[in-house]
Amino acid sequence: MRAPVFHGVGQPLRVETVSDPEPGPTGLVLAVRNCGICGSDLHASEITDDTGGMRPLRPGTIMGHEFAGEVMAVGSAVAGRFRVGDRVTALPFIACGSCVACLNGQGHRCPAVVSGGFGRIPGAYAEYVRTGVHETLPLPPEVDWRAGALVEPLAVGLHTVDRARLQPGESALVVGAGPIGLAVSLWCRFMGAGHVIVSDLSRERAERSARMGATGIIHAAKEDVVAAFKRQCGRRPDVVFDCVGVPGSQQLAMDYAPTNGRVVVAGVCMQPDRILPLKAITKELDVRYVFGYGKRDFEVTIDMLARGRVDASALLGDTVGFAAFPAAFEALRKDKSRVKVMLEPD
Ligand SMILES: [Zn+2]
Numbered sequence: 001m002r003a004p005v006f007h008g009v010g011q012p013l014r015v016e017t018v019s020d021p022e023p024g025p026t027g028l029v030l031a032v033r034n035c036g037i038c039g040s041d042l043h044a045s046e047i048t049d050d051t052g053g054m055r056p057l058r059p060g061t062i063m064g065h066e067f068a069g070e071v072m073a074v075g076s077a078v079a080g081r082f083r084v085g086d087r088v089t090a091l092p093f094i095a096c097g098s099c100v101a102c103l104n105g106q107g108h109r110c111p112a113v114v115s116g117g118f119g120r121i122p123g124a125y126a127e128y129v130r131t132g133v134h135e136t137l138p139l140p141p142e143v144d145w146r147a148g149a150l151v152e153p154l155a156v157g158l159h160t161v162d163r164a165r166l167q168p169g170e171s172a173l174v175v176g177a178g179p180i181g182l183a184v185s186l187w188c189r190f191m192g193a194g195h196v197i198v199s200d201l202s203r204e205r206a207e208r209s210a211r212m213g214a215t216g217i218i219h220a221a222k223e224d225v226v227a228a229f230k231r232q233c234g235r236r237p238d239v240v241f242d243c244v245g246v247p248g249s250q251q252l253a254m255d256y257a258p259t260n261g262r263v264v265v266a267g268v269c270m271q272p273d274r275i276l277p278l279k280a281i282t283k284e285l286d287v288r289y290v291f292g293y294g295k296r297d298f299e300v301t302i303d304m305l306a307r308g309r310v311d312a313s314a315l316l317g318d319t320v321g322f323a324a325f326p327a328a329f330e331a332l333r334k335d336k337s338r339v340k341v342m343l344e345p346d
């Protein structure tokens with residue numbers, strides 16, 4: 001099969017012919033229909049040592065963990081669970097399916113889990129990808145391929161809002177209007193937030209959030225964020241979401257929060273960061289962190305997309321084939337204004 005392959009930091013991906021995946025006894029092979037480019041892939045392809053908490057990618061890695069596809073092969077031990085031709089998406093890892101974590105839908109906490117798209121098992125920047133039978137979920141006909149490839153980032157947003165314990169009528173400040181900030185905005189609105197204000201240094205990015213649940217925006221390059229929030233909502237936010245994940249962004253979220261406020265950190269910072277604990281202490285902030293999602297987050301996201309209860313189409317950007325993919329991937333490093341760029345294998 002063809003796949004854009006990582007060879008080293010500073011080198012564009014190279015589209016090559018590699019061996020086709022096999023389902024193994026308990027897996028599936030999908031023909032990838034769409035796979036989104038994630039900020040984590042850009043990050044992962046830039047790191048040179050493990051000081052930030054993530055191992056550098058090995059040469060030969062096939063990335064891609066936000067995908068939808070069609071079942072092409074079903075492992076012999078799980079025949080009957082899926083049929084060739086089924087439309088599906090999958091959580092991007094393979095776990096044992098039988099431990100306590102797996103049975104609770106927390107496969108990413110399984111002691112035997114192997115993650116897909118960062119080197120352990122090949123990801124979905126490819127014609128075909130192997131998935132686990134326990135991680136694969138059917139896509140109803142109402143969820144098209146591109147929406148199917150958005151389920152993963154939307155599930156991150158859903159889990160993030162879940163971690164915030166948002167109550168109906170509360171106000172939320174979402175810092176950062178990248179794909180995760182937009183997904184968080186969407187679910188805040190869905191969960192009944194009174195105000196969902198999205199701030200970003202780029203006005204263009206912030207404005208896109210109006211189609212993803214935001215009730216107001218703040219252009220953080222030009223406005224004082226707290227003053228602008230108070231002007232729109234009358235007081236500080238009940239919950240502040242850090243959806244940026246760079247050094248300093250957690251401190252900013254703490255600065256924006258009120259006394260007794262909640263801060264939810266969804267942005268993944270992979271460098272040492274400094275915070276001033278006294279700020280969080282004197283406000284008695286509740287700070288919560290987010291990692292991934294459970295299977296239930298995928299199931300709820302698929303169901304809400306299928307029934308038209310959420311519309312994530314504002315997340316969709318360009319769709320590219322293999323030939324244009326390496327350049328599109330590189331372009332995203334510089335131009336952060338784009339939303340989801342998707343591979344569509346040709
Ligand atoms: Zn991702």
Ligand SMILES: [Zn+2]
Pocket residue numbers: 095096097098099100101102103107110111112
């Ligand atoms: Zn397990």
